[in-house]
Amino acid sequence: MTDQHDVTNKAVRIRIRGLSKAFGKKIVLDNLDLDIHEGESLVVIGGSGTGKSVLLKCVLGLLKPDSGSIQIDGQEIVGLNGSVMESVRRKFGMLFQYAALFDSLTIWENVAFGLIQAHGMPREDAHKIAIEKLSEVGLGERFATKNPAELSSGMKKRVGLARAIATSPETLFFDEPTTGLDPVMGDVIDRLIVQSVKELDATALTITHDMDSAKRISDRIAMLYQGKIAWIGPTENLETTDNPYIHQFINGLLEGPIKVSVTNTDRAAE
Amino acid sequence: MPLLQPLGRLILSFFEIVGRLSIFASTAISHCFRPPFYPKLILKQMIEVGYYSLPVVGLTAIFTGMVLALQSYTGFARFSAESAIPNVVIVSITRELGPVLAGLMVAGRVGAAMAAEIGTMRVTEQIDALYTLATNPFKYLIAPRVIAGVLTLPILVLVADTIGVFGGYLVSVHKLGFNPATYLKNTIDFMEYLDVVSGLVKAAAFGFIITLMGCYHGFHSKGGAQGVGSATTNAVVSASILILTFNYIITELFFSR
Numbered sequence: 032m033t034d035q036h037d038v039t040n041k042a043v044r045i046r047i048r049g050l051s052k053a054f055g056k057k058i059v060l061d062n063l064d065l066d067i068h069e070g071e072s073l074v075v076i077g078g079s080g081t082g083k084s085v086l087l088k089c090v091l092g093l094l095k096p097d098s099g100s101i102q103i104d105g106q107e108i109v110g111l112n113g114s115v116m117e118s119v120r121r122k123f124g125m126l127f128q129y130a131a132l133f134d135s136l137t138i139w140e141n142v143a144f145g146l147i148q149a150h151g152m153p154r155e156d157a158h159k160i161a162i163e164k165l166s167e168v169g170l171g172e173r174f175a176t177k178n179p180a181e182l183s184s185g186m187k188k189r190v191g192l193a194r195a196i197a198t199s200p201e202t203l204f205f206d207e208p209t210t211g212l213d214p215v216m217g218d219v220i221d222r223l224i225v226q227s228v229k230e231l232d233a234t235a236l237t238i239t240h241d242m243d244s245a246k247r248i249s250d251r252i253a254m255l256y257q258g259k260i261a262w263i264g265p266t267e268n269l270e271t272t273d274n275p276y277i278h279q280f281i282n283g284l285l286e287g288p289i290k291v292s293v294t295n296t297d298r299a300a301e
Numbered sequence: 302m303p304l305l306q307p308l309g310r311l312i313l314s315f316f317e318i319v320g321r322l323s324i325f326a327s328t329a330i331s332h333c334f335r336p337p338f339y340p341k342l343i344l345k346q347m348i349e350v351g352y353y354s355l356p357v358v359g360l361t362a363i364f365t366g367m368v369l370a371l372q373s374y375t376g377f378a379r380f381s382a383e384s385a386i387p388n389v390v391i392v393s394i395t396r397e398l399g400p401v402l403a404g405l406m407v408a409g410r411v412g413a414a415m416a417a418e419i420g421t422m423r424v425t426e427q428i429d430a431l432y433t434l435a436t437n438p439f440k441y442l443i444a445p446r447v448i449a450g451v452l453t454l455p456i457l458v459l460v461a462d463t464i465g466v467f468g469g470y471l472v473s474v475h476k477l478g479f480n481p482a483t484y485l486k487n488t489i490d491f492m493e494y495l496d497v498v499s500g501l502v503k504a505a506a507f508g509f510i511i512t513l514m515g516c517y518h519g520f521h522s523k524g525g526a527q528g529v530g531s532a533t534t535n536a537v538v539s540a541s542i543l544i545l546t547f548n549y550i551i552t553e554l555f556f557s558r
């Protein structure tokens with residue numbers, strides 16, 4: 032999706048300002064600013080444990096930030112709860128890092144959950160859409176009545192993706208959509224994300240370690256380091272930027288400004 | 302001074318827990334009365350709480366009734382007061398032993414299972430997933446369980462009362478040589494409306510306590526399998542203690558003059 036359409040002049044769908052979040056003494060997000068524009072696909076990259084999932088959960092209202100502001104279509108969501116927050120979330124679709132399927136429900140009921148519960152669709156209609164979405168992620172009808180426990184983790188990921196897109200949401204969030212998948216299926220999922228974003232005219236915020244996948248699905252890429260955005264720019268600039276963080280991260284180098292967090296205290300404890 | 306510090310901390314953390322629990326309880330209750338309701342989920346939980354607890358509660362009740370008759374006999378025989386046995390059995394079972402023992406058994410069975418299930422949903426992010434699918438877990442997970450607990454425990458206790466009295470009857474008639482007809486007549490004569498009602502009120506309160514503790518500890522569990530394990534333990538222990546505490550309070554309300 033690296034065609035040359037410039038997204039930055041479109042309206043801002045998600046505006047994050049001064050976002051901070053700490054767990055005890057550990058500062059995870061530190062005064063972070065980020066804009067995500069309507070119709071764009073933004074990928075956030077960053078090392079393990081840098082707070083990518085935490086960022087996503089703050090935007091979804093699952094974690095309460097210590098300070099800062101998050102606006103969705105101009106509406107402040109920090110501190111919202113109850114039915115107001117529910118109506119905001121009705122426009123969201125989210126794929127969790129470990130899929131988070133409901134294990135008391137069958138596969139198709141998982142996919143149809145948002146349609147039935149949040150949008151009040153009759154079960155028969157929701158079933159039809161669920162089967163459709165499942166086939167889009169490469170799972171045939173015979174999987175529909177299985178339980179999540181009977182699937183491999185890659186399959187669960189695909190069911191999670193089907194569940195995220197089932198309600199045709201305006202905004203999609205993907206936490207590591209291709210981790211744990213084989214390269215072919217990873218490619219399929221990437222295409223599906225690109226296609227969903229195009230078809231639904233959705234805005235997508237994706238988190239990933241997988242640089243090939245990041246390049247395939249993103250219009251812009253942002254790099255998270257020490258609680259801040261260390262670099263953000265159009266995907267095609269990724270190779271040419273002289274930003275030392277990006278250079279080190281995409282080449283997987285040990286030398287550079289990113290400190291690999293094996294500290295002396297950790298070593299002493301071993 | 303250093304002695305007072307831990308004491309102060311203990312008192313503060315006690316009030317913190319009471320506060321958090323009250324907020325959780327009032328949120329849960331308010332969602333029990335506001336739509337959307339999930340009748341299918343309530344029914345499923347009622348079967349889980351009531352039907353599947355029947356064997357365990359039934360066995361507890363029958364042996365309790367039997368031992369009650371036996372023990373009363375050895376005591377009362379000394380004063381030639383054996384005829385009071387039907388009275389003792391029906392009063393103790395309906396007032397105290399039926400509700401308390403059923404409550405404790407269900408706390409161990411159902412409270413633990415609820416804490417484990419909801420705790421697992423918490424640590425595997427299923428509760429977060431519920432939120433993102435615009436479904437409030439208080440409505441979808443907690444309210445159906447609490448409603449089922451409050452509605453089902455009185456029925457369960459009514460069954461336990463009947464089986465317990467039957468246990469006493471079995472021992473009295475087949476072992477202690479009572480006349481079946483007289484025993485039954487005495488039992489019915491001694492049966493007080495207020496005793497049964499107080500037992501059922503207790504049962505409803507215990508149903509609330511058990512399901513609330515299971516949901517609360519599950520909902521707030523963290524840190525993987527170990528966290529779920531301690532949530533389960535805490536749910537059973539706190540529910541059992543609260544059952545015994547509220548048993549005293551409700552008894553006081555009903556029977557103190």
Ligand SMILES: Nc1ncnc2c1ncn2[C@@H]1O[C@H](COP(=O)(O)OP(=O)(O)OP(=O)(O)O)[C@@H](O)[C@H]1O
Pocket residue numbers: 054059077078079080081082083084085086128
């Ligand atoms: N609920 C929590 N309680 C305490 N600490 C937390 C919690 N959630 C996350 N953290 C901490 O916040 C930091 C960031 O976690 P996060 O899950 O966002 O990492 P991540 O960037 O998604 O990593 P990965 O790529 O491995 O998924 C970690 O150090 C983690 O220990």
Ligand SMILES: [Mg+2]
Pocket residue numbers: 083084085128206
């Ligand atoms: Mg993560």
